[in-house]
Amino acid sequence: MKLSKIVLSAAALLTINGSAFAQFQNAEKAVEYRQSVFTVMSNHFGRIGAVVKGEAPFNKDELAKNAAIVAMLSNLPWQAFGPGTEGGKAKPEVWSDNAKFKSASEKMQLAVADLNKAAQSGDLDNIKKTFGAAGQACKACHDDFKKK
Ligand code: ASC
16 A cells, blocks of 8 residues: 555544544444443432332432432433444434434433432422423433334
């Protein structure tokens, strides 16, 4: 291969890497990152769910901590769904219908922000209501964008 061609190929690769994977080394790392965030988010969301279902006692401070963790984590996965990171449990529609995916992700973030507000105030009725809405937002996105 001629030197000029090698230099051009290297430049093309750098461009692809720069745009496709942002701060991730490769697609596998992006998948691992987003799945890890969802795993921890699901764990803390589930702890709130246990209280809402009456399976665990209502401790206001504990619930408020869990809701704050969920709300904070809800901002993180999306950066790891960039171009070229197809795979894992994500359906191809994440990329082919990205505007809809973005909209669904934003609905979830708003719903868990509402849950967090309710949790910080400690109003259990409102926690139950906003927890239900947040669960719906999780499910709506999974129905369209997560493989079974
Ligand atoms: C969870 C979890 C989800 C959502 C979803 C809500 O705890 O892991 O994916 O809630 O089941 O419908």
